[in-house]
Amino acid sequence: MITSNPRHLRGSYDVIVVGGGPAGLEAAVAAQEAGADHILVVDREPEAGGILLQCIHCGFGLHRFGEELTGPEYAQRVMKQALAHRIDIVTDAFVLDIDLQRRVKLMTREAGVSLVEARAVVLAMGARERTRAAVRIPGARPAGVFTAGMAQRLVNLYGWLPGRRVAILGSGDIGLIMARRLTLEGVEVAGVFELMPHPNGLNRNIVQCLHDFDIPLHLSTTVVEIHGHNRVEKVTVAPVDDNLRPQLERAWEVECDTLLISIGLIPENELSERLRLRMDPVTRGPVVTSAMECSLNGVFACGNVVHIHDLVDFVSAEAMLAGRSAGLFAIGAPLRPDNVRLLPGENVAYCVPHTISTEREHTVYMRTRRRLEACKLRLVAPDGRIVHEKRLRYVFPAEMVNLKLKPVILQHFHDDALRIDIVGRSAER
Amino acid sequence: MGEIVTVRYLCIGCPLGCRLEVDEDLEEHAIVEVRGFSCRRGKEYAIQEHTAPQRMVTTTVAIDKARWARLPVRTSRPAPKDKVLEICRALRTVRVSAPIASGDIIVRNVLNTGVDIIATRDMAEWAPPHNIET
Structure with missing residues (x-):
């Protein structure tokens, strides 16, 4: 696979992406499409592509590319797209630290340790195994x-x-x-x-x-x-x-x-912890807004570093959102703030993002605690009123649940916390 | 009608994992009944799995002059299930040399199955930099 190692690193970038797996590469492309010019992806491996490179089996890409691919095929498509967008990718490199001014302490083979400024940072470090x-x-x-x-x-x-x-x-x-x-x-x-x-x-x-x-x-x-x-x-x-x-x-x-x-996997969040980002104790990843922004302005996150996904296709979708937000932030376009908090309720272990806006459409990802059949997913207002209900044939802890929310459902809420419950018949057997 | 046997399958279509049952008439070699499915895809899967099960095979072959020692490969389309192990065994003796492009045919018509073995990634020609121990 081709990996573009820039001969000279710039002293500052619009967006620096930490991690060159599918999340990082997709975020970089989305940031450029949103208007950012200079984007750097940093990966510690000798080539970008992430864990997909060793996942030689099939089953990837049905949602993202409409066909079933192996891991290396998926990685190569995402990589080629990043190269076509002239994203700088530096491999055999490591981000040692990021400070509150978004100065990135970077170690590379050629330049040793250097301090590089970023208008926006995307955390896409993935996860490691337990x-x-x-x-x-x-x-x-x-x-x-x-x-x-x-x-x-x-x-x-x-x-x-x-x-x-x-x-x-x-x-x-x-x-x-x-x-x-x-x-x-x-x-x-x-x-x-x-x-x-x-x-x-x-x-x-x-x-x-x-x-x-x-x-x-x-x-x-x-x-x-x-x-x-x-x-x-x-x-x-x-x-x-x-x-x-x-x-x-x-x-x-x-x-x-x-x-x-x-x-199982643990999100790899040493950098997030050094930045003292607000963390979700269940996902063990950063708390994020609907723009995939963390608790520090200008720092965004996507992929397995936020929560463990079942499918790389969903990582791609989340990364495009995070990258777009980072690109917009870098060029000074205002990100509209969220005004509703989401709380995991009955049988819901966690939901991402942690906040949403009543003005836009959202996809909320969540994981259930137990296996249930003939279920109802409910969005519940603080006064106990059911705002929205969706029927699901089944839910399983091993399969992420997606909920698409349209602004019309949310129009009467502002500065509220909505709870998500999933109720149904127990399917333990 | 001859003796009827029931063969069980676990449906892979979705996480419901329906317990499928296929009744076959042994004399007529015909499926008499399929039970246990809760959708059309489940019934089709049971029939396919009972009559001609197929699998996409993914494995690796040895590669020289590349960054990694192995090149990932797959069958160009699903192969008969009972050939899977044999195909992998045959590929253990295959050795290629970089550069290779994704989609390159590594073995044509493997074991006369009509299925090709193709590379699933580019692998550039590569030599370790002389100042780096690998």
Whole structure:
């Protein structure tokens, strides 16, 4: 893939984008289309494109491009678009710090550490994987314990197999995809172990990654000990009770030389925290307005750094919004303020953006806490009146819920907080 | 009518995950009934999956003179499901050299399936800068 490394960095840019994954690249293009001239995207990898470059499987782009693409194909389209817009992209580079005046402390291979000014900043750092430490698995600390995404990188970019016989903890999509990937490369997959009573990945991945290759999925089961001196030799797994407590008397051992951990992602917000942006304790990302602006003026955010998305297509949509806002801010165009706060209510874990305007149309993304069928999504006013109701056949924690809000629904509200509830029939089974 | 067998499938169309059942007449080799779907796509999926299941295959092949050691590839269209492992095994011996462009045919008509193997990204010719250890 072509990566444009500018020979000389400017001392100031209209917009600096931190992170050259799909969010950063789409935001950069949108910022330019909104009128900003000089835009710099900074990426720490040797080439831009982000995690898509190692996601060699299909399933990306149906919403964004109207066809089903692999990760590298999606990344390349977004990259080509950025290059066509003459966006400066500097790779092998790192943003060390951003101060309140939006001066970006940047480290590059050629120039070392420099201070570059930005009229607007877009945070698009993405997320990282939760590790063994996040779930505190007891036992030895041998080689052979990897996060699923790390194993994906080793296999798909470097051509190294992580082991010969693998157990996988967590049934998120990355873990399921890796079960198939390793099987196709001749590695034996002993099983996938999921703490919850239901799988965390898409049915499509359950069928095409596990059933197709007769890989067993053990629900309500977790890894309780890792054994091995230099290398993983086996893991102990145990079923859990209704309170997710392992029942050690029913534990059994699984021979393997590798344990892959696929237990979720954490937005990578060290820069946001240094900027002391207001954070949402549930998403662990910054609180954002409907323009994707953070609590500090001129700082915008999009993609997995804000909340974990299921589909890159939604990342693109959010990034275009953030990039457009950053571009407008950079050229001095006023962003109209929001006047309504959104509060997650019954069965809603979080909603993004955190505020909206009664004058514009919005898409609100949210995640539910439980599996429900025959549901109603309700927008509730402070006095308890239902402002808007939408029927949904089902909601699942693993699938983001989108709500399109038209100004006409909101016209009587100003400086209010509206609550979002999702009620329905429990679908736990 | 001959003996009827019931085969179960999990629908992949949406997160509802309908439990599909296909009844087949073993003598006539014909589907007699499809149950458990809650939409038209579910019924079509059950029939397709029962009669001629297909999968898009994505894997990698070795590449020389490139930044990465592996080039991502896919089948040009879905391949018969029972050929998936065999296709991947055959691709383990394939080695290409950069530069490669996305869409380049890496293997034509792999294992006589009528399906080509194509690159899914550009990979420029690349040598490690002499002052950098890789």
